Amino acid sequence: MSDTEDIPFNRDFPLKPGVAEEVVPGVRRLLCNNPSPFTFTGTVSYIVGRGKVAIIDPGPDSEAHAKALLDAVRGETVTHIFVTHTHKDHSSNAARVRAATGAAVYAEGPHRASRPRFENEKHNPEFGADRDFSPDVRLRDGDAATSDEWALEAVSAPGHTANHMAFAWKERGILFVGDHVMGWSTSIVAPPDGSMIDYMASLEKLSQRDEQLYFSGHGPEIRDGPRFVRHLARHRRAREASILHRLAKGEADIPTLVRAIYIGLDSRLSGAAGYSVLAHLEDLVARGLVLTNGDPVIGGRYRLA
Numbered sequence: 001m002s003d004t005e006d007i008p009f010n011r012d013f014p015l016k017p018g019v020a021e022e023v024v025p026g027v028r029r030l031l032c033n034n035p036s037p038f039t040f041t042g043t044v045s046y047i048v049g050r051g052k053v054a055i056i057d058p059g060p061d062s063e064a065h066a067k068a069l070l071d072a073v074r075g076e077t078v079t080h081i082f083v084t085h086t087h088k089d090h091s092s093n094a095a096r097v098r099a100a101t102g103a104a105v106y107a108e109g110p111h112r113a114s115r116p117r118f119e120n121e122k123h124n125p126e127f128g129a130d131r132d133f134s135p136d137v138r139l140r141d142g143d144a145a146t147s148d149e150w151a152l153e154a155v156s157a158p159g160h161t162a163n164h165m166a167f168a169w170k171e172r173g174i175l176f177v178g179d180h181v182m183g184w185s186t187s188i189v190a191p192p193d194g195s196m197i198d199y200m201a202s203l204e205k206l207s208q209r210d211e212q213l214y215f216s217g218h219g220p221e222i223r224d225g226p227r228f229v230r231h232l233a234r235h236r237r238a239r240e241a242s243i244l245h246r247l248a249k250g251e252a253d254i255p256t257l258v259r260a261i262y263i264g265l266d267s268r269l270s271g272a273a274g275y276s277v278l279a280h281l282e283d284l285v286a287r288g289l290v291l292t293n294g295d296p297v298i299g300g301r302y303r304l305a
Contacts, residue, residue, distance in 0.1 A: 006238075007231045011184045013041055013220045018064070020072035023221060024213070026050065026150065027174065030072060032065040034089060037268045040184050040218040043089045045069055046176060048169065049150045054080040055103075056167060056176050057217055058093035066096045078103040080145055082152065083135065084178025085164040086111035088128035090217060098136075106145060107135035108156065108163040114195035129161075129193060139165060152176075157206065159199025160187050168211055175211035177222075181229060184219035190275035196236070196283040203233045240280050244304070247290065251303035254278055 015021055017033035028047040035042050045065070046056040053076050059065045078101040083091045086107070094105045111129045139145075141156035155166040157180045167176040179187050180202060189199045207229045214225035222228050239261070246252060246260045254274050258265070262273045281302055284290035294300020 007186070007235055008228065009184055010220050010222075011040075013184065015041070015044075017042060018068040020047070020068070023215075024172075024174075026172065027215065028072060029215070030065070030068055032059040032062055032089075034060055034062070037266065038188065038272065039089055040182075042218070044215070044217060044219070046215060047072060048152065049147055050076065051149070052077050052079050052147045054078070054082060054145070054147065054150065054152065055097060056082045057084055057090045057178065058097045060089040061092035061096075063096070066093050066100065069093075069097060070100055077101075079147055080152075081105045082145075082167055082176075083107040083133070084166065084176070084180075084217060085161040086130040086133045087161065087179070088130045090178065091130045091133045094133065104136040106137045106139055106154075107133070108140075108154070108165045109138050110134050110163070111193075112162050113192045114158070114162040114198060115192060155206075155209070157202040158195065159189055159202045160194050162193065162195070162198070164202075166206070168209070170211065172213075173211050174213045174215065175206070175209065175225060177206070177214045177216055177225075179217045181206065181214055181222065181225065181232065182216045182218050183214075183222040183228070184216075186232065186235065186276075188272050188276065189279040190272070191279050191282050194275075194279060196279035197286060199279070200233065200236060200283070203229050203236075207233070236280075239276070240284065243277065243280055243284065244289065247302060247304045251301050253301050254281070257302075 015031045017031045020028045020030050022028045030045045032043045043059045045059050048054040081103050139154040143154045145152050153168040157164050157166045160179045189196050207226045214222035242261045254277050257277050258273045291305050292300045292302045
């Protein structure tokens with residue numbers, strides 16, 4: 001049995017790169033041609049509204065994708081550029097789109113580690129932290145940005161990265177969730193950039209909100225979003241239980257835990273699985289359930305407390 005079988009994933013996403021699709025009135029999406037084991041079919045950018053529009057997550061450093069976005073809004077005015085988080089496949093194109101449109105870039109802030117003490121640690125390069133990104137306008141939880149026909153509320157949702165934000169179109173019951181919640185796969189939480197402690201708290205926060213329709217940074221939309229979030233939280237608790245079950249048999253390092261827990265894992269994802277286990281272990285160490293002979297974020301050998 002797959003360890004994610006309880007999550008109702010949907011991997012049916014036939015959207016073609018560079019083609020603007022109006023998925024619901026007032027929301028268009030464009031797929032960037034950057035498929036990978038981590039990005040699925042590619043990064044999805046969103047255009048909100050008509051006439052005076054916002055772009056959410058302009059994508060990676062791609063002239064072709066920027067052109068597709070600009071072509072999709074030809075004759076309209078881009079007033080806002082929102083960035084959910086500072087991974088390069090979401091934020092790098094912001095400077096190019098800003099230069100073409102004159103729109104300000106809105107985000108929580110520059111890239112940073114999930115804990116201040118880890119700012120000088122070597123960050124995981126696999127997921128592409130965008131250290132050059134700096135927004136024009138820094139948002140706090142609850143801040144609002146509006147146009148004639150739309151209003152988006154900033155919803156702080158750290159975990160995947162420390163500066164991750166979702167954007168809620170409350171009147172429409174829509175939440176743009178970036179990479180915090182994805183319909184095709186679980187999200188990667190990789191210390192020191194990410195934090196499982198923060199991720200679980202953010203899942204709980206989203207589950208209490210009213211928005212039902214989620215648009216993710218990769219893959220198809222998610223309907224009944226709060227229910228899907230509860231599936232994700234249950235899966236993460238099951239992963240934690242599997243780690244504790246293995247440690248009950250004796251101490252282990254992260255590669256040993258990955259082999260024991262991720263049966264039949266695609267070898268290309270073994271590094272990501274290791275970071276996910278590390279994120280759980282950081283949480284377990286902080287809660288006093290697990291002990292380590294190394295730093296809970298740098299790694300070591302782990303045992304039950």
